Amino acid sequence: MRISVIIPTYNERENILVLLDTLKRAVSKVQQHTFSYVIVDDNSPDGTGATIAAYQKKHKDVFLLSGKKEGLGKALLRGLVYAATKLHADILAQMDADLSHDPRSFPQFIEAIDSGADMAVGSRYIPGGSIPENWGTHRKIFSIVGNSIVRFGLGYSHVHDWTGGYRAYKKSFFEKIQDELSSYSGYVFQIAFLHKILKLHANVSEVPIQFTDRRYGKSKIAPSEYIRNVLYYVGSERSKAFMTSSFLKFLVVGGFGFVVNAVVLKVFHESVGVSPILANLIGATLAIFSNFNLNNIWTFKERKVKSPVEYVLKLIQFYFTSAFGVILIQTGTIYFGIAFFGKEGYFLYFLIGTALLLVWNYVFYSLVIWKKH
Ligand SMILES: Nc1nc2c(ncn2[C@@H]2O[C@H](COP(=O)(O)OP(=O)(O)OP(=O)(O)O)[C@@H](O)[C@H]2O)c(=O)[nH]1
Numbered sequence: 001m002r003i004s005v006i007i008p009t010y011n012e013r014e015n016i017l018v019l020l021d022t023l024k025r026a027v028s029k030v031q032q033h034t035f036s037y038v039i040v041d042d043n044s045p046d047g048t049g050a051t052i053a054a055y056q057k058k059h060k061d062v063f064l065l066s067g068k069k070e071g072l073g074k075a076l077l078r079g080l081v082y083a084a085t086k087l088h089a090d091i092l093a094q095m096d097a098d099l100s101h102d103p104r105s106f107p108q109f110i111e112a113i114d115s116g117a118d119m120a121v122g123s124r125y126i127p128g129g130s131i132p133e134n135w136g137t138h139r140k141i142f143s144i145v146g147n148s149i150v151r152f153g154l155g156y157s158h159v160h161d162w163t164g165g166y167r168a169y170k171k172s173f174f175e176k177i178q179d180e181l182s183s184y185s186g187y188v189f190q191i192a193f194l195h196k197i198l199k200l201h202a203n204v205s206e207v208p209i210q211f212t213d214r215r216y217g218k219s220k221i222a223p224s225e226y227i228r229n230v231l232y233y234v235g236s237e238r239s240k241a242f243m244t245s246s247f248l249k250f251l252v253v254g255g256f257g258f259v260v261n262a263v264v265l266k267v268f269h270e271s272v273g274v275s276p277i278l279a280n281l282i283g284a285t286l287a288i289f290s291n292f293n294l295n296n297i298w299t300f301k302e303r304k305v306k307s308p309v310e311y312v313l314k315l316i317q318f319y320f321t322s323a324f325g326v327i328l329i330q331t332g333t334i335y336f337g338i339a340f341f342g343k344e345g346y347f348l349y350f351l352i353g354t355a356l357l358l359v360w361n362y363v364f365y366s367l368v369i370w371k372k373h
């Protein structure tokens with residue numbers, strides 16, 4: 001297969017040739033693939049571009065893309081598109097140019113793909129991987145905590161390292177997410193990339209890496225901007241997930257049911273003259289009926305009940321669940337609240353009881369009535 005390694009550079013003159021030489025030596029042992037190297041240099045003032053241009057004379061497998069500086073994400077995307085469309089690479093890889101990513105580990109990434117992974121991610125936070133020992137305590141904590149916020153915040157905790165840029169993946173997966181990637185111009189690109197691939201159920205495997213400080217030159221990262229972008233990404237992805245979640249739909253349906261119940265109670269009592277108890281019973285019955293149907297066609301639509309018999313049975317089950325929730329959980333919470341702490345807090349117990357009722361209903365609906373098959 002054709003493998004293309006994308007290496008973004010900005011002022012990496014002292015590092016880039018050491019990296020290329022070491023990398024080429026490392027992959028010379030890999031027989032079954034061919035390799036090319038795409039250096040994406042943003043017209044580095046230190047002359048990185050000229051250094052590469054001279055190197056290219058003897059190395060026809062090295063390609064140089066020069067452009068204006070628009071951030072790491074934009075540079076990576078340019079390189080990836082070039083490798084995919086112009087070089088027809090089957091596997092795309094990326095690593096930093098500053099020798100923080102040991103090129104000698106690169107064959108392990110290829111092995112992971114050869115063994116069936118769709119993507120191999122270099123990981124500092126798994127056994128065998130590490131962050132530099134010489135980092136101060138603050139920097140270590142910052143690195144670990146920052147990474148954990150992303151890892152758990154996005155909810156794919158089985159991948160341990162989200163912020164690094166030492167990776168390899170199948171071109172087919174890159175092509176599926178390519179259009180979405182242009183919004184991430186900076187370092188957050190790495191996080192967004194991994195997240196979007198995981199959302200496609202890609203098989204991601206981790207390669208332990210020992211991250212070292214850059215050999216020469218200065219870091220280009222702007223920490224405060226980076227932190228802002230990362231938090232914004234995690235926050236907006238979480239809220240997008242919540243807005244389309246079945247839990248939110250369940251709450252909307254429940255809110256609508258409450259309105260049905262209240263309106264029927266008022267109309268039947270005030271205009272028809274029925275007693276409040278009976279009017280509420282009618283209202284609640286109708287609300288539960290509406291809740292069942294709306295949950296069936298909207299909240300859990302991908303698990304909609306199929307036959308009329310199933311419909312009737314589930315509807316009965318739904319009535320019992322609802323009654324159980326209101327009588328035992330909601331009213332029970334009020335009862336015990338008053339028994340232990342006195343009458344004054346009754347409304348608080350009602351609120352707590354209602355929250356517990358919602359949890360009970362949601363869990364029962366999603367795990368029993370509309371359970372996944
Ligand atoms: N083309 C291009 N490359 C960039 C840009 N920003 C960073 N890079 C490269 O991306 C890689 C990672 O950047 P670094 O500055 O090393 O960031 P870092 O590894 O998070 O930070 P350090 O730990 O301090 O090295 C390096 O190869 C940089 O040269 C950019 O705007 N354009």
Ligand SMILES: [Mg+2]
Pocket residue numbers: 096098100214219
């Ligand atoms: Mg670096």
